[in-house]
Structures are given as C-alpha cells and as structure tokens.
Amino acid sequence: MNNTSLKDAYIDKTRRDFLKKAGAGVTTLALASGVTLMAYPAPAQARNPDEAADPSKRWGLLIDVNKCTEDCSACVTACSQENGWKLDGNPSVDAQWIRKLKIKNPHGGHEQTFPVMCQHCAKPPCVDVCPTGASFKRTDGIVLVDKHICIGCRYCMMACPYKARSFVHEPLTDQKAHAPRGKGTVESCTLCVHRVDRGDQPACVEKCASDGHGALMFGDLNDPNSDISKRLASYPTKQIRADLGLDTGVRYQNL
Amino acid sequence: MFAIMKRLLSVLVVASAFVLSTPVQADEAQSRAPGPQYSLPKDATSCVRDTSFMRRNHMNLLLHKRDQTMHNGIRTKKESLQGCINCHVTKDEAGKAIKISDPKHFCAACHQYAAVKLDCFECHRSTPETPKDTASIPNIPAHANLLASNANNSGEAKALGTFLKGVAQ
Amino acid sequence: MAKHVTYSQIGTGAGFYGLLALLGAFIAAGAASFLYVEHHGHVVTGMTNQIVWGLPHVFAIFLIVAASGALNVASIGSVFNKAAYKPLSRISGVLAMALLAGGLAVLLLDLGRPDRMIIAITTFNFKSIFAWNIFLYSGFMVIVGVYLFVQMSSGLEKFKKPFGVLAFVWRLALTTGTGSIFGWLVARQGYDAAIMAPLFIAMSLSFGMACFILVVKYTGKATDRPLGTAMTWRMGRLMGVMAATVLYFTAIRHLGNLYAAEHAGVEQFILFGGNVFTTLFWVGQVLLGGLVPLALVFAPNNSEGSSRVTLAALLVILGGFAQLYVIIVGGQAYPLVLFPGMEVSSSFQDGTIASYMPSLPELALGLGGVGVAILITVFAMMAFKLLPKNLSDAALDPHLAAKAK
Numbered sequence: 001m002n003n004t005s006l007k008d009a010y011i012d013k014t015r016r017d018f019l020k021k022a023g024a025g026v027t028t029l030a031l032a033s034g035v036t037l038m039a040y041p042a043p044a045q046a047r048n049p050d051e052a053a054d055p056s057k058r059w060g061l062l063i064d065v066n067k068c069t070e071d072c073s074a075c076v077t078a079c080s081q082e083n084g085w086k087l088d089g090n091p092s093v094d095a096q097w098i099r100k101l102k103i104k105n106p107h108g109g110h111e112q113t114f115p116v117m118c119q120h121c122a123k124p125p126c127v128d129v130c131p132t133g134a135s136f137k138r139t140d141g142i143v144l145v146d147k148h149i150c151i152g153c154r155y156c157m158m159a160c161p162y163k164a165r166s167f168v169h170e171p172l173t174d175q176k177a178h179a180p181r182g183k184g185t186v187e188s189c190t191l192c193v194h195r196v197d198r199g200d201q202p203a204c205v206e207k208c209a210s211d212g213h214g215a216l217m218f219g220d221l222n223d224p225n226s227d228i229s230k231r232l233a234s235y236p237t238k239q240i241r242a243d244l245g246l247d248t249g250v251r252y253q254n255l
Numbered sequence: 256m257f258a259i260m261k262r263l264l265s266v267l268v269v270a271s272a273f274v275l276s277t278p279v280q281a282d283e284a285q286s287r288a289p290g291p292q293y294s295l296p297k298d299a300t301s302c303v304r305d306t307s308f309m310r311r312n313h314m315n316l317l318l319h320k321r322d323q324t325m326h327n328g329i330r331t332k333k334e335s336l337q338g339c340i341n342c343h344v345t346k347d348e349a350g351k352a353i354k355i356s357d358p359k360h361f362c363a364a365c366h367q368y369a370a371v372k373l374d375c376f377e378c379h380r381s382t383p384e385t386p387k388d389t390a391s392i393p394n395i396p397a398h399a400n401l402l403a404s405n406a407n408n409s410g411e412a413k414a415l416g417t418f419l420k421g422v423a424q
Numbered sequence: 425m426a427k428h429v430t431y432s433q434i435g436t437g438a439g440f441y442g443l444l445a446l447l448g449a450f451i452a453a454g455a456a457s458f459l460y461v462e463h464h465g466h467v468v469t470g471m472t473n474q475i476v477w478g479l480p481h482v483f484a485i486f487l488i489v490a491a492s493g494a495l496n497v498a499s500i501g502s503v504f505n506k507a508a509y510k511p512l513s514r515i516s517g518v519l520a521m522a523l524l525a526g527g528l529a530v531l532l533l534d535l536g537r538p539d540r541m542i543i544a545i546t547t548f549n550f551k552s553i554f555a556w557n558i559f560l561y562s563g564f565m566v567i568v569g570v571y572l573f574v575q576m577s578s579g580l581e582k583f584k585k586p587f588g589v590l591a592f593v594w595r596l597a598l599t600t601g602t603g604s605i606f607g608w609l610v611a612r613q614g615y616d617a618a619i620m621a622p623l624f625i626a627m628s629l630s631f632g633m634a635c636f637i638l639v640v641k642y643t644g645k646a647t648d649r650p651l652g653t654a655m656t657w658r659m660g661r662l663m664g665v666m667a668a669t670v671l672y673f674t675a676i677r678h679l680g681n682l683y684a685a686e687h688a689g690v691e692q693f694i695l696f697g698g699n700v701f702t703t704l705f706w707v708g709q710v711l712l713g714g715l716v717p718l719a720l721v722f723a724p725n726n727s728e729g730s731s732r733v734t735l736a737a738l739l740v741i742l743g744g745f746a747q748l749y750v751i752i753v754g755g756q757a758y759p760l761v762l763f764p765g766m767e768v769s770s771s772f773q774d775g776t777i778a779s780y781m782p783s784l785p786e787l788a789l790g791l792g793g794v795g796v797a798i799l800i801t802v803f804a805m806m807a808f809k810l811l812p813k814n815l816s817d818a819a820l821d822p823h824l825a826a827k828a829k
Contacts (some may be wrong), residue, residue, distance in 0.1 A: 001743075021306050040511065045355055047328075047517040049329070049330040049331055050329060051329065052327040052328055052329055053327060053328035053432060066719055069312060076771075087771070090467070090770060091475060091772075091773070092472035092473060092474060092773065092778075093467050093472050094473075095473070096473075096771065096772045098773065099770045099771050099774070100770060100773040101762075101768060101769075101770045101774055102346075102768070102769050102770065103763050103766040103768050104766060104767040104768075104769075105765075105766060105767075106766070106767055107766070111435075116762075116770070116774075117586030123692055125432060125547075125609075125610065127551075128551045128552060129551075129552050129553070129554060129608075129609075130549050130552055130554075131544065131548065131549060131552045131558065132543055132544060132548070132549060132555075133549035134547070135468035138324065138326065138327075138328060139327075140328070144325070146325050146326065147378055147485050148321060148322075148325065149534070149540070149543050149547055150537065150540075151534015151535050151536065151537050151540045151541075151544045152535045152537040152538075152540075152713040153535055153536070153554065154477065154536070155552075155554055155605075157473070157476045157613070158476060158477065158611070158756070159609050160611060161610065161611035161762075162760070162762065162774045163762075163772065163774065166412075166473050167464045167466065167536060168465070168536075169462075169465045169471060169472075170464070170465040170468035171465055171469045172378075172455060173354075173380075174380060175378065175379065175380045175707060176380070176384065177337045177340075177379075177380055177384040178337075179381075180378040180379040180380070181378055182377035182378030183377065183465045183536070184465065184537040185378065185536060185537060186536070186537075192328075196372070197328050198330075200499075231479060240762050240763070241762055243609055244611075247665075374539075
C-alpha cells in the first residue's frame with residue numbers, strides 16, 4: 001500500500017466522521033432547542049414579589065394524553081418531591097395531589113393514562129361549599145386552600161367532582177418551606193403557586209418536559225398569544241366532566 | 256365619714272403601690288421575675304420592625320402578611336415567614352437548627368414562657384430549609400452545567416450544555 | 425278553652441343519679457375519643473380520603489334532624505292549636521334544644537381543626553349552605569329558648585303564638601338546610617337531588633316524634649305520672665304518618681334515579697348491590713324503620729297498653745340511623761363518575777367502591793353526643809318545671825279519653 005492512499009483513506013474517514021458528528025450535533029441542537037423552548041417558553045414571566053397576583057391572567061394546564069405513557073409517573077414524583085407529600089403505604093389516607101388515571105373502554109379494551117389533579121375550575125364547587133371561605137380562587141384563577149382558616153370539615157372533599165382534595169390524617173414534620181401542610185386541614189394541587197409567582201412552571205410540567213415527554217403545558221389562558229392558547233385554538237381539547245359547567249383551567253387533548 | 260375616706264385612701268395607696276411596683280415593660284434589667292430566655296440572631300442588623308413594635312404586634316404583622324401572601328400572592332422576601340425563621344434560627348452544639356418543640360427555639364422561648372399556644376408550626380416548618388430538604392426535581396440549569404463542564408463529554412454534549420445554559424438564563 | 429296545667433320538676437332519687445352516672449360515662453368516653461383523635465389525627469378513625477364523613481356524622485345528622493322534629497309537638501300546640509299537645513310544648517322545646525346540642529357537639533368535635541371554632545363562627549362564606557346552617561342552628565337555640573321563656577313566664581302568653589310560628593318556620597328552614605348539604609352536591613351520583621330537602625323534613629318529623637314519645641313515656645313512667653295511653657297512641661299514629669311520608673319521598677327519589685340511565689350505577693349499588701348498604705336500606709330503613717312501625721301503629725289494636733307504640737318508635741329510630749348511614753356513607757362509597765361508561769383505575773381509588781369500617785373512637789363520639797342530649801334533657805327536667813304533673817288522657821285532653829283508642 002502506498003502512503004497516499006492510506007492517508008487519503010484516513011482523511012476520508014475523518015471527513016466522514018466529522019460530517020456524521022456535525023450532523024448529529026446540529027440535529028441534537030435543533031431537537032434540544034425544541035425541548036427547551038417547551039420547558040422555557042419565556043423567562044419574562046416573573047412577577048415583582050411585592051405585587052399582587054395579576055387578575056388579567058388565568059393560569060391553566062393543557063395535557064396531551066397521547067404523550068403520556070402508562071409506566072411513567074414522573075409528574076406525580078415531581079409534585080410529591082416539590083411539595084413534600086408522599087405515598088406512605090396507607091393509600092386510603094395518604095394525600096395525593098396528583099395521580100395517574102387509567103381509563104379503559106370496555107368495548108374493545110382501548111386504554112389511556114393521564115394525570116389528574118385539581119382542575120382549577122372557574123366556578124369551583126369546593127369554593128362554594130366552604131363554610132369559612134378557606135377554599136378560594138385567586139384572582140389569577142388558581143384555586144387554593146387557605147390552611148390558616150380551614151377548619152377541616154371536609155365538605156369541599158365531598159363537593160369536588162374530581163376527587164382532587166386530600167385530608168391530612170396525621171401530624172406532619174419537616175414540611176417544605178414553600179408548601180406548608182398540617183394535620184387536620186384539607187389540601188390539593190396548588191398549581192405550584194410558589195413557582196408560578198416567581199415566573200417558573202409547576203413542577204409536574206417542568207419534569208415532564210425535562211424527561212422529554214412534554215405532555216403537560218402550562219400558560220396563561222387569557223393571553224391569546226400564549227402557547228397554551230394557541231394550542232387550544234388549533235386542536236380539539238376537552239374538560240373532564242364538562243357537563244357540570246365548571247369551566248376548568250386544566251384541559252385535555254386527545255382524550 | 257372621715258373613717259370611710261381614710262379607709263378608702265389607704266386602700267388606694269396600697270393598690271397603687273402594688274400596681275406601680277410591677278414593671279410595665281418586660282425589661283430584663285428592672286424585672287424581678289425571670290423572663291423568657293431567648294437568643295437573638297448573631298449577625299443580623301435589625302428585624303423588619305423595631306423590637307418594641309415586634310414584642311407587642313408581631314402577631315398582627317404575621318396575620319396581615321399571611322393574608323396578603325395567601326389571597327393576593329404578595330411575597331415580599333424580607334417579610335416572609337421563611338425570612339423570619341432563617342434569621343431567627345438557633346443552633347444546638349452540633350450546629351443543627353433547633354425545632355419548635357425545644358424551648359431554645361426563638362419563638363418557643365417566649366411562647367412557652369407566656370404559655371401561648373402557637374398554631375403556625377402545625378403546618379410551617381420551624382427551621383430553615385437546607386439544600387438537602389429543597390425540591391430535587393431535575394434542575395435543568397444544574398444539568399446544563401454538568402454537560403458543559405465535564406471534560407469527558409464529547410464536543411456535542413458540551414455544546415448542548417452551553418446552549419442550555421444560555422437559554423435557561 | 426284554656427285549662428290550667430300544673431307543671432312540676434322531676435325528683436332526684438337514686439334512679440336520677442344512676443342515670444346521670446351512666447350518661448356521664450358515655451360522655452366521658454366521647455370526650456376521651458375526641459382527645460385521642462385530635463391528638464393523633466383522623467388516621468386513627470375509619471374515615472379516609474374516600475369516605476370523609478362517617479359514623480360521627482350519621483349520629484350528628486340524626487340528632488340534628490330529630491331536634492327539628494322534636495319541636496313538632498310544640499308547633500302542633502301553638503301553631504295548629506291542638507289542645508292536647510299544648511301541655512307538652514315545654515318538654516318539646518327543651519328536647520329539641522338538647523338534641524341539637526348533642527348533634528352539634530359531635531359535628532364540631534369531629535372537625536380536623538376543632539381549635540378553630542372561633543373562626544368557624546366568625547368567618548363566613550355565605551354561598552355555603554354549611555355557613556347558613558351555622559346561623560340556622562344557633563338561631564334555633566335562641567328562638568326556642570325565647571319561646572320556652574315566653575311559655576314559662578306568666579303574662580307573656582300573647583307571645584306564645586308568634587314565637588311558636590317563628591320557631592315552626594325556622595325549623596323548616598333548618599331542616600331544609602340540613603338536607604341541602606347533600607342535595608346541593610352535584611359532584612356525587614348519590615346526592616345531587618333537590619328532593620333531599622323535603623325528604624329531610626319528613627325524616628325530622630318522624631325521628632323527632634319517635635324520640636319525643638320515648639322520652640316522655642319513660643320519664644312519665646319513672647316519675648309517677650304515666651303518659652295517657654290514648655295520647656301515646658295518638659302521637660304514635662302521627663309518627664306513623666310521618667314514617668309513611670319518609671317512605672314516599674324515598675321511593676320517589678329512588679324511582680326517579682332508576683328511570684335515568686345516568687344514575688343507574690349508584691341505584692344498582694345501593695338497592696341491589698348485595699352489600700351492607702343494600703341490607704341497611706331494605707331491612708333497616710324500609711322494613712324495620714318503615715313498614716313494621718306502620719303495621720304496629722295502624723293495625724287494629726286489642727291490647728290495653730301502648731307498648732306497640734314504644735316498639736314502633738324504637739324501630740323508627742333504628743331505621744333512621746340505617747337511612748342516614750346509607751345516605752351519608754353509601755353516597756360516598758360509590759365512586760365519582762369522571763368518565764361515564766369507562767373502566768377507571770388509579771392509585772387514588774378512582775373507579776372503585778370505597779370501603780369503610782367504623783372505628784371505636786367514632787362510635788364513642790357519636791354515643792357521647794347522644795349522652796349529651798339526654799343529659800341536658802334530664803337535667804332541665806330536674807331544674808325546671810317542664811312536665812305537667814298529670815299526663816293522663818283526661819288531664820291532657822278530656823275529649824281524648826272519651827274517644828279512647
């Protein structure tokens with residue numbers, strides 16, 4: 001073999017390798033940017049902490065059921081880690097702010113799984129029935145429990161059509177600083193209000209995006225230019241138990 | 256008539272002596288009764304309000320701020336409960352933060368002394384949150400750093416990391 | 425034709441103190457259970473995130489509903505001017521207040537945060553029927569209190585009728601409010617029915633009369649002033665009419681639900697599911713709480729005494745507990761229907777029938793409430809002149825004795 005052909009072969013090989021790697025790199029960057037754009041739509045959502053919640057906004061979620069798989073419960077894990085609740089082996093009394101639901105069509109057996117949490121209704125029955133007003137809807141649409149005035153009567157748990165609320169049955173310690181929770185009060189998904197107020201997204205949305213599924217999308221339903229509003233405008237979506245007329249803030253696509 | 260007035264006067268004198276002898280301000284230097292043993296933060300300059308205000312009105316301030324935070328979403332950092340707890344932390348010999356059940360906790364020191372039950376710590380944690388306690392969902396900026404800085408990573412991985420860091424900012 | 429009635433207190437013999445000791449034991453057990461649950465959290469009870477209201481609420485709602493109905497005797501006397509009932513209106517008012525106090529005690533002590541009682545009575549969301557109920561219950565105590573005062577003071581007779589009417593209307597509102605707690609819940613298939621309000625009114629009249637008959641009959645027996653047989657029968661038959669009305673409204677509610685495919689699931693579960701609720705409904709509520717008492721009070725009677733009425737009253741109360749258990753617990757046991765027609769499962773018991781095992785602390789709390797109600801009644805009868813000295817038919821209503829049975 002002469003040196004020129006070996007050298008040429010080597011150069012060709014390195015050229016091919018370079019092209020392959022460059023191509024892979026560009027594709028990765030292109031795909032990665034898509035993923036990150038989903039996770040960080042716009043950093044400029046942080047509100048000045050001294051200001052009140054913005055009533056012109058209405059926070060909501062859009063869940064694409066097709067992107068949800070049965071064996072994944074990353075959103076549930078993320079929520080429990082973020083907010084300090086966990087399944088302790090006593091499923092009938094353990095708090096669950098979000099759960100994966102599986103529905104199966106008895107005719108044919110088709111199955112779907114997707115997360116269900118507080119639907120943050122515009123007309124929440126839980127707010128209607130609370131005797132002290134502890135269950136309330138903030139001006140930006142997030143439904144919360146003011147645990148300072150909750151007396152633990154559990155009427156909101158009776159009234160919620162989505163079984164979103166949990167009662168704390170045991171004394172708790174070492175709560176997360178941003179998610180106080182205590183025995184004798186009722187709690188549910190807060191749409192990670194502590195994150196939303198500083199411009200981040202709920203933990204479940206962020207985790208699903210960082211895991212690469214992108215099934216959950218968060219945004220301002222009142223802003224026609226937000227990603228979520230554009231998606232709602234382009235694709236058919238539905239609310240769970242829409243017939244109750246509650247106008248939920250959580251919508252589902254491909255359900 | 257005079258006898259009654261004399262008796263009234265003597266009662267008045269005794270009563271006022273009794274009242275005036277008890278200190279109006281819980282000032283340790285003048286008080287003869289043992290006061291609450293609380294410790295102040297070592298490196299703090301001042302609290303969000305001055306001491307005499309806080310002694311009398313901290314409850315009202317807490318209630319007001321909590322309603323503002325809960326219902327209006329106002330989260331002024333300086334006036335958050337977490338802010339109070341982070342500053343007024345007391346540590347034991349091992350350097351671990353003391354919880355509310357221990358009388359050396361800042362709030363417990365006075366509240367146990369005055370026998371006023373605290374409701375806050377049924378739900379709120381009574382010690383500052385350490386990084387270990389904080390949420391550990393995959394932190395994208397942290398991972399981006401790992402990608403960008405790890406020398407073993409290939410060039411594309413480093414490029415991706417740099418890109419992600421830039422977007423995350 | 426106002427007749428002069430002499431009232432007297434009951435004496436304080438060995439029986440009185442024995443009863444007080446027994447009631448004290450029940451109340452102490454209830455208090456102990458409250459402290460135990462309050463300290464450890466509701467995990468020590470049988471109530472869960474699926475069955476959030478359990479046995480204590482069955483007891484509490486029974487007592488509250490019976491309280492409203494116990495006032496019926498006074499209403500019949502003051503509002504509808506039936507002479508025979510007038511002498512019984514004082515004990516009727518006191519029994520109503522006592523039953524309500526017992527029911528509220530159970531309800532408030534079962535709260536997750538009973539230490540926030542002050543918040544519960546000062547912070548109100550007026551869209552909540554629960555908040556309205558707080559006003560209705562406390563208002564009831566005040567109005568019946570004033571009504572009693574007016575009855576027991578000389579010179580205030582002219583206020584008896586207006587306060588009697590006010591109390592009558594108020595308790596209709598109160599019972600409507602109690603029924604609407606369930607009737608206004610759209611979320612659950614077993615509730616969401618406007619008929620719950622009139623159903624609860626009928627229940628209150630039935631249970632209240634049953635409690636009243638038992639209390640007055642046994643107090644009369646124990647304090648040597650036996651209640652007249654004809655009067656017992658008269659009240660027993662009125663209770664029977666009310667029990668029949670309960671059966672009617674129950675039938676309407678279930679028939680309506682059965683007709684609509686939408687509610688077929690919950691009806692299948694309760695009426696034909698072969699579970700504890702099915703037994704409690706058919707055997708407890710319909711048979712023992714409805715049909716048997718009706719037979720007892722309306723079938724031709726050849727016996728001399730009124731023991732059949734007593735048995736009927738006891739069965740009505742038993743049936744009432746069964747009915748409330750089916751309404752309160754059964755309505756929660758059937759799962760919420762988020763996706764009609766689909767099979768649903770999750771880690772949070774979606775789509776599954778919830779199971780519930782009442783625990784001892786819950787039973788103790790409920791019985792403690794009953795103890796409070798009876799203790800207040802007994803104590804009031806000792807402290808005040810509530811019962812007429814003579815409860816015989818002739819004394820209550822001369823025409824009654826003539827008609828006899």
